[in-house]
Amino acid sequence: MKAITASSSWTTLASARPFTIAQKTHPSFATARPLRPRETPADAIMAQMYADEAHEDTAKGAGEGEDAPPGWPDIPGDTAFTIKVPEADPLVRAGFPAHVTVLYPFVHESRIDAATDRELTTLFAGHDAFTLTFDSFRRYPGVLYLDPWPHDPVTALTKDLTRRWPEAVPYRGIFGAGLDPHLTVANSEGPATQDAAYDALQAELEPRLPLSCRVQAVNLIVWDGARWRDRAAYRLRGH
Numbered sequence: 001m002k003a004i005t006a007s008s009s010w011t012t013l014a015s016a017r018p019f020t021i022a023q024k025t026h027p028s029f030a031t032a033r034p035l036r037p038r039e040t041p042a043d044a045i046m047a048q049m050y051a052d053e054a055h056e057d058t059a060k061g062a063g064e065g066e067d068a069p070p071g072w073p074d075i076p077g078d079t080a081f082t083i084k085v086p087e088a089d090p091l092v093r094a095g096f097p098a099h100v101t102v103l104y105p106f107v108h109e110s111r112i113d114a115a116t117d118r119e120l121t122t123l124f125a126g127h128d129a130f131t132l133t134f135d136s137f138r139r140y141p142g143v144l145y146l147d148p149w150p151h152d153p154v155t156a157l158t159k160d161l162t163r164r165w166p167e168a169v170p171y172r173g174i175f176g177a178g179l180d181p182h183l184t185v186a187n188s189e190g191p192a193t194q195d196a197a198y199d200a201l202q203a204e205l206e207p208r209l210p211l212s213c214r215v216q217a218v219n220l221i222v223w224d225g226a227r228w229r230d231r232a233a234y235r236l237r238g239h
Helices: 041-060 086-091 114-125 152-164 194-208
Strands: 079-084 099-103 130-140 143-149 183-186 211-215 217-223 228-235
Touching: 079 152, 086 183, 086 194, 086 211, 099 152, 114 152, 114 217, 114 228, 130 152, 130 194, 143 194, 183 194
Parallel strands: none
Antiparallel strands: 079 099, 079 217, 130 143, 130 211, 143 183, 217 228
């Protein structure tokens, strides 16, 4: 394992559109409508949530919406595992470094002692280094992202971690079993503007594809109350 200096920081981890606390307790997260063709459960949940919120905003009138704090309900010491993709940083418009989330959240930092660190080192060393290729854009409602290929090496890491630490439920269970591996490019648009905005952005960025990233380590990051900071990097086999 290689320690990372505290100067490295992440302004946010959100790999989907940042949701307010009020949004995440919204009934749409618990009950989504039936899936449409080629639609994922996450798509349905987010689309229904946007539709419900639009209805509520119309009913309340402009300027009368709830003023809730933005972002995920993270507390200092929360952790996550991510794959850095610096090759994609020039494409990202979301305000945080290009990355593919392996597991968010992991266990609280207070639980990561020397024994846990050794166990994590062994777990990651049991996985071969691999290459991710990004050659196409996809979308969730409100989110434009790059699809990393293949998915299997990333999901294998997630499964090993959650098998050993089953309490670490991907995305806090908001999206059921979790989301497919993805690299968020932009997440600032709502349902009324996303098509035009993301069509234009995708057309601008597509000439830069494909791009590839050799994944030789997975990074453990920690929320300090203001930002996500790198804590450690766990090497994969063959590095």
